[in-house]
Every structure is written in structure tokens, then in C-alpha cells.
Amino acid sequence: MESSEVAPEIARKVAGTGRGRRLARVFAVPVRKLGTRARRRRIARAAAASEVQAVETGSAQAVPEARGGMFRSLRVYNYRLFAMGGVVSNVGGWMQRTAQDWLVLDLTKGSATALGVTTALQFLPQLLFGLWGGVLADRYPKRPVLIVAQSIMGLLALTLGALTLTGNAQVWHVYVMAFALGLVLCVEVPTRQSFVVEMVGRKDLPNAIALNASSFNLARVVGPALAGVLIYALGGTGPIFVINALSFLAVLGGLALMRTSELTTPEPVARAKGQLREGLRYVMERPDLLLPVLLVGFVSLCAQSFSMSIALMAREVFGAGASSFGLASSMFAVGALVGALMAARRVRPSRKLLIGGALSFGLFQVVTGLAPWYPLYLLLLIPAGVALISVNTTANTSVQLAASPEMRGRVMGIYVLVFTGGAPIGAPVLGWVAEMGGPRMGVAVGGVLTMLGVGAAIMLTKAISRRSRAVVRGRTAVPAGV
Numbered sequence: 001m002e003s004s005e006v007a008p009e010i011a012r013k014v015a016g017t018g019r020g021r022r023l024a025r026v027f028a029v030p031v032r033k034l035g036t037r038a039r040r041r042r043i044a045r046a047a048a049a050s051e052v053q054a055v056e057t058g059s060a061q062a063v064p065e066a067r068g069g070m071f072r073s074l075r076v077y078n079y080r081l082f083a084m085g086g087v088v089s090n091v092g093g094w095m096q097r098t099a100q101d102w103l104v105l106d107l108t109k110g111s112a113t114a115l116g117v118t119t120a121l122q123f124l125p126q127l128l129f130g131l132w133g134g135v136l137a138d139r140y141p142k143r144p145v146l147i148v149a150q151s152i153m154g155l156l157a158l159t160l161g162a163l164t165l166t167g168n169a170q171v172w173h174v175y176v177m178a179f180a181l182g183l184v185l186c187v188e189v190p191t192r193q194s195f196v197v198e199m200v201g202r203k204d205l206p207n208a209i210a211l212n213a214s215s216f217n218l219a220r221v222v223g224p225a226l227a228g229v230l231i232y233a234l235g236g237t238g239p240i241f242v243i244n245a246l247s248f249l250a251v252l253g254g255l256a257l258m259r260t261s262e263l264t265t266p267e268p269v270a271r272a273k274g275q276l277r278e279g280l281r282y283v284m285e286r287p288d289l290l291l292p293v294l295l296v297g298f299v300s301l302c303a304q305s306f307s308m309s310i311a312l313m314a315r316e317v318f319g320a321g322a323s324s325f326g327l328a329s330s331m332f333a334v335g336a337l338v339g340a341l342m343a344a345r346r347v348r349p350s351r352k353l354l355i356g357g358a359l360s361f362g363l364f365q366v367v368t369g370l371a372p373w374y375p376l377y378l379l380l381l382i383p384a385g386v387a388l389i390s391v392n393t394t395a396n397t398s399v400q401l402a403a404s405p406e407m408r409g410r411v412m413g414i415y416v417l418v419f420t421g422g423a424p425i426g427a428p429v430l431g432w433v434a435e436m437g438g439p440r441m442g443v444a445v446g447g448v449l450t451m452l453g454v455g456a457a458i459m460l461t462k463a464i465s466r467r468s469r470a471v472v473r474g475r476t477a478v479p480a481g482v
Contacts, residue, residue, distance in 0.1 A: 070207075070341065070344045070345050071207075071211065071344070072204055072207055073200050073204045073207045073208040073211055074211070076199055076200050076204070076262075077259060077262065078199045078258045078259060078262055078263060079196075079199040079200050079208060081254035081255075081257055081258055082196075082199060082251075082254055082255075082258075083211060083212070083215055084250070084254060085250040085251035085252070085253060085254030085255070086212065086215050086216075086251060086254075087215045087218065087219060087250075088247050088250035088251070089150075089247045089248055089250055089251040090215055090216050090218075090219030090220075090223070091219040091222050091223045091226070091247065092157075092223070092243055092244035092245075092246070092247025092248070093219065093223070093244060093247070094219050094220050094222075094223025094224055094227070094329075094333075095223045095224070095226060095227040095230070095240050095243060095244055096157055096160075096227075096240060096241055096244040097223075097224075098223065098224040098227035098228065098231075098240075098329060099227050099231060099237035099240035099241060100118065100160075100174060100178070100237075101115060101118075101308070101311045102227075102231060102237055102311075103164065103169065103174060103237045104118050104171060104174055105311065105315065106237075107169070107170065107171045107174070108171055110315070110316065111435075112312055112316075112431045112432075112434045112435045112439070112442075113428070113431050113432060113435055114171060115308055115311065115312070115431060116305070116308065116427045116428040116430070116431025116432070117175065117428060117431075118174055118175060118178050119178075119304055119305070119308050119427040119431075120425075120427045120428050121175050121178045121179045121182065122178040122179065122181055122182045122185075123182055123304065123420045123422075123427075124179065124182060125179065125182035125183045125185070125186050126182060126185065126186055126189075126416060126417055126420040127417065127420075127425075129183070129186045130186050130190075130413055130414075130416055130417035130420070131276055131279070131280075131410075131413050131414060131417055132186070132276070132413070133186035133187040133188075133189070133190050133191070133413050133416070134190045134279060134409050134410040134411070134412055134413015134414060134416070134417075135275050135276055135279070135409070135410055135413065136187050136191070136409075137187070137190045137191040137194055137409030137410075137412065137413060138194075138269040138275070138406065138407070138408070138409030138410055139269055139271060139409075141265065142191045142192075142194065142195040142198065142265075143195070143255055143258065143260070143263070145187065145188075145191045146188065146191055146192060146195065146255055147252060147255050147256070149184050149185075149187055149188035149191070150188070150248050150251050150252055150255070151248070151252065152184050153181060153184055153188070153248060154244075154245045154246075154248035154249075154252075155245070156177055156180055156181055156184070157241050157242075157244040157245040157248070158241070158242065158245035159177065160173070160174070160177045160241045161238050161239070161240075161241030161242035161244075161245060162238075162242075164236065164237055164238035164241060165236075165238035165239070165242070169238075185420070189412075189416045189420070190409055190412040190413040190415075190416050191409070193396070193400070193412045193415075193416065194400070194408045194409045194412045196208050196209060196212065196400075197264075197400060197405075197408070198263045198264050198265055198266075199263060201264060202401070205397065205400060205401065206343075206348065206349065206397045206401070207344055209343075209393060209396050209397050209400065210340055210341070210343035210344035210393050210397075211340075211344055213336070213339075213340035213343065213389055213392065213393045213396075214337055214340040214341055214344060216336075216340075217333050217336035217337040217339075217340050217385070217389060218333075218337055219333075220329070220330070220332070220333030220336060220337070221330045221333040221334055221337060222330075224329035224330050224333070225327060225329070225330045227240050228327070230243075266405040266406060269406055269409075275410065276410070278407075278410070279407060279410030279411060279413070279414060280414065282403075282407050282410070282411065283411060283414055284464060286402065287461055287465045288398065288402045289398075289399055289402050289403065289411065290461050290464060290465065291351070291354070291457065291458070291461040292354060292394070292395035292398045292399055292415075293395075293399065293414060293415055293418055294418070294456075294457040294460055294461055295354060295355070295358055295391070295395060295453075295454065295457040295458075296391065296392070296395045296415065296418055296419050297418030297419070297422055297453075297457070298358075298422075298449075298450070298453025298454065298456060298457050299358050299361065299388075299391055299422075299450055299453060299454075300418065300419050300420065300422035300426070301422035301425060301426035301449065301450075301453065302362075302365065302422075302426050302430065302446035302447070302449050302450045302453075303361070303388060303422075303450075304420075304422070304426060304427050305426050305427045305429075305430035305431065305442065305446055306365055306384075306388075306443065306446055307329075307332070308427060308431070309430075309434065309439055309442055309443045309446075310328050310329050310332060310381070311329075312434060312439040312442070313328070313368075313377065313439050313440075313443065314328045314374075316439055317438075317439050317440065318374040318377065327378065328377070328378060328381065331378045331379070331381040331382055331385075332381040332382070332384060332385045333385060334382055334385065335381060335382035335383055335384060335385025335386040335387075335388075335389075336385035336386065336388060336389040337385075337389075338382070338385070338386055339385060339386035339387070339388070339389035339390045339393070340389050340393060342386075342390075343389070343390065343393040343394070343397075348397075348401075349393075349394040349395075349397045349398045349401075350394070353390060353394050354391060354394045354395060354398065355454060355458070356390075357387050357388075357390035357391040357394065358387075358391050358450065358451075358453075358454045358457075359451055359454050360383070360387035360390075361384060361387035361388045361391060361447075361450060362447045362448070362449075362450030362451035362453075362454070363447065363451065364380060364383055364384035364387055364447070365384065365443055365444070365446050365447025365450060366443075366444050366447035366448065367380055367447075368380045368381060368384060368443060369439075369440045369441070369442075369443030369444035369446075369447065370440065370444065392419075395415070396415070399411060399412070399415050400412070426446070426449075430442045430445065430446050433445050
């Protein structure tokens with residue numbers, strides 16, 4: 001399309017918007033001296049000139065736009081397959097997570113420390129190798145990588161199911177399987193996250209991310225409740241692992257049936273030295289990437305332990321059985337689902353929502369830890385879920401929109417590292433606190449640490465950004481002979 005054809009279309013979209021007003025200031029348009037109609041025309045011309053230059057040179061990325069409804073991403077054929085397979089697989093995954101927690105508690109006679117160790121081992125590989133997973137996501141085509149990773153995850157679930165059904169399962173088996181699953185997730189998660197934009201494009205990316213979170217949390221509602229019923233009905237946790245193994249067939253089928261011609265696949269990044277350092281430097285020099293990454297890192301220190309604490313609170317504090325424990329997990333997921341659907345209606349993320357959601361989650365952690373009755377505890381889990389998913393979807397969208405295509409895999413590798421890498425640190429520590437001072441103490445301490453982490457993330461972002469700007473100025477000053 002010629003520049004003369006692009007300009008009017010962009011002008012109509014940008015005129016009168018917040019972006020148009022910012023561009024007006026950049027182009028020094030004296031808008032205060034103009035009438036409303038003339039002001040919009042001047043702003044539109046300035047905005048169009050800027051956007052046309054970006055289109056011609058490729059120096060800027062397109063601005064996401066709202067395009068028709070909460071479920072607009074489902075119009076894309078490939079994404080529909082991806083989403084439908086994801087719902088089935090996520091239900092199986094949450095069933096397994098519930099069964100795994102229950103199996104560990106049975107094998108260890110209710111040990112909170114063992115439960116924390118299991119969670120830590122599943123996320124420890126992300127802490128050790130997560131950054132390399134992002135490099136691989138940039139280096140290889142994403143759909144084949146996802147097919148291999150999902151197949152391995154299904155085999156791990158089937159193995160754990162066979163061990164449990166035959167009565168040979170021991171707690172160290174669960175530890176090994178959790179660690180092996182974490183190794184696969186090092187590559188699978190950043191690849192899957194960065195694959196979304198290849199299916200739907202940048203305009204629908206915020207909506208697709210929110211729908212992914214909705215799918216995940218819908219499964220979080222159904223999965224634990226269904227697992228609790230089936231554990232009771234089938235007489236154990238073994239069948240749950242087998243059901244999860246079969247659920248991977250849905251996502252594998254969806255990936256196999258995709259139309260590759262409709263994927264906007266970027267050129268793979270050639271193998272080279274220093275790619276990991278390049279990704280780290282890229283995030284450190286961008287405050288719009290650094291703040292959500294750091295904030296998610298601090299929240300994740302306590303978020304995984306909060307999910308783990310639901311089992312402890314239900315079983316040890318309120319004396320609930322397997323079915324009631326599943327209900328508690330589902331109530332938390334109901335809140336997360338509501339938060340994800342709210343996020344699906346938004347066009348762009350905001351910094352206020354990111355910070356406010358993190359502070360709210362910390363506050364609700366403290367409040368749920370102090371809940372005196374089980375029905376009140378269940379009700380308080382709903383706003384806690386809303387707050388947590390608001391942080392996760394806002395941070396994920398912010399990072400993916402700000403990252404350039406050739407860096408997106410590495411940026412998502414860093415994001416996933418801090419998102420899941422906090423669990424090996426926070427889960428055992430807060431599990432120990434819960435064992436020493438009781439489950440209520442563990443939950444309340446986690447909430448206080450979350451709120452303190454928000455302040456730490458903001459201060460660190462400012463400090464690192466100042467240092468990065470000084471380094472950049474130093475690099476640019478040397479060629480000029482300064």
C-alpha cells in the first residue's frame with residue numbers, strides 16, 4: 001500500500017485519541033489556538049506522518065486497537081484450535097495438580113514442608129535454566145517445539161499414574177516427576193507464550209492473552225472440583241494422572257491441524273554468542289519491560305505458596321475433606337476467571353492496574369489468612385483471585401506488546417523465569433513458616449511480603465533505569481569524542 005493510501009486511514013484512527021494528543025506535542029502543533037475540528041485535522045496529519053514513516057521504515061510497532069468484543073480472538077481459526085485444546089489440557093493439568101498435592105499429603109502424613117518441596121522442585125528448573133528456554137524459543141519454529149514438549153508432559157503424567165495405580169508410588173517419585181516436568185516447562189512456557197502473537201497478531205494480542213488466562217482459570221474452577229469428586233469416587237489419585245495424560249491429545253491434535261500458512265512466523269534468530277546477555281540487557285534498558293518483570297517476580301514469591309496454602313487451610317485449619325478442598329481451589333479460580341474476563345475487554349494494559357492489582361492481592365492474602373469461618377474463607381478467595389489474575393494478565397500483555405519480534409522469546413524467557421522462579425524460594429520458606437506458626441501465619445506473612453515487594457519493584461526499576469540511561473549516554477558519548 002502506498003503512503004498516500006495509508007495516511008488517511010491512520011489519521012482517522014488516531015485523531016482525537018490520547019496518542020494523537022501526544023504526537024501533537026511531539027510535532028509542536030499549537031492545538032490550543034485551533035477549533036475542535038481544525039485541531040483534530042492538525043493532530044491527524046501529524047500522527048499520520050509519524051505512522052507512515054514507521055510503516056515505511058519498520059522503526060515502530062503498530063498500536064493495538066479494539067476490534068469487536070470480548071471473544072474477538074476466537075475468530076482466528078488457528079487460535080480456536082489452540083484455545084479448545086488448551087481448555088481440555090488445562091482441566092487435566094489442574095486435576096493432576098490437585099491429585100499431586102493430595103498424594104503428597106497422604107504419603108507424608110500431612111507434611112507442609114513436603115508439599116512446599118514438591119512445588120519448589122517443579123519450578124526450580126525455571127530458576128536454573130529458564131533463560132535458555134527463551135533463547136530456544138527465538139531460535140526454533142515454535143509449533144514443532146510445542147508438539148514435542150506436550151508429548152513429553154503427557155508421558156510424565158502417564159508414568160506417575162502407573163506408579164500410583166500399582167501402589168509403588170513414593171514421595172521421591174513425585175519429586176522426580178515434578179522436577180522433570182519443570183525441565184520441559186523451561187522451553188514449553190516461553191514458546192507457548194510467544195506463539196500466541198503468531199496466531200492472532202499484535203492487534204488482538206491483549207485479548208488472546210486474557211482469553212488464555214480465562215481458559216486456564218476456567219480449568220482451575222472445574223479441574224480441582226472434578227479431581228476432588230473423582231478421588232473420592234475412584235478411591236485414589238492414580239486415575240487422575242492417567243486422565244491428565246489423555247488430555248494432552250486435545251492440544252496435540254489442535255497443533256497438528258493448524259494452517260501454517262496463516263501463522264505470522266518471524267525469521268528464526270540465528271545461533272550466535274551473547275544472545276542471552278543481549279536479552280537481559282534489552283530488558284534492563286527498557287523501564288516498560290523492567291517494571292512488570294520485577295513486579296511479577298516479587299508477587300510470584302508468594303503466589304505459588306498461596307495456592308499451596310489452600311490445601312493446608314482446607315485440611316488442617318477447617319478440617320475439610322477432599323471434595324471441600326476442591327471447592328476452595330475452585331472459589332479462588334472463580335475470582336481469577338472473573339478477573340481474566342474483565343481483562344479481555346481491555347485494549348491496553350495500564351501501570352495503575354498492575355500496581356493496584358499487586359497491592360490488592362497482598363492485602364487479600366492477609367485477610368484470608370485471618371478468616372475465622374470456612375464459608376467466609378471461601379468468599380474471600382474470589383477477590384484474591386481477581387487481583388492475582390489482573391497482575392498476571394496486565395504484566396504479560398505489557399511485556400509482549402513492548403518486546404520486538406526478534407527478542408520476544410528471550411524476553412518471555414526472562415518473564416517466565418521470574419514468574420515461576422520465585423516458587424523455589426518462596427514456597428519452602430513460607431511452607432516452613434506455616435509448619436512453625438500454623439497455616440494462617442504462612443498466608444499472612446506471604447501477604448505482607450507481597451505488598452513490600454511492590455514497593456521494592458518500583459524503587460528498583462527507577463534505580464536500574466537511571467543507571468542504564470547513564471551507561472547508554474556513556475556509550476554514545478565515546479564515538480563523539482566526549
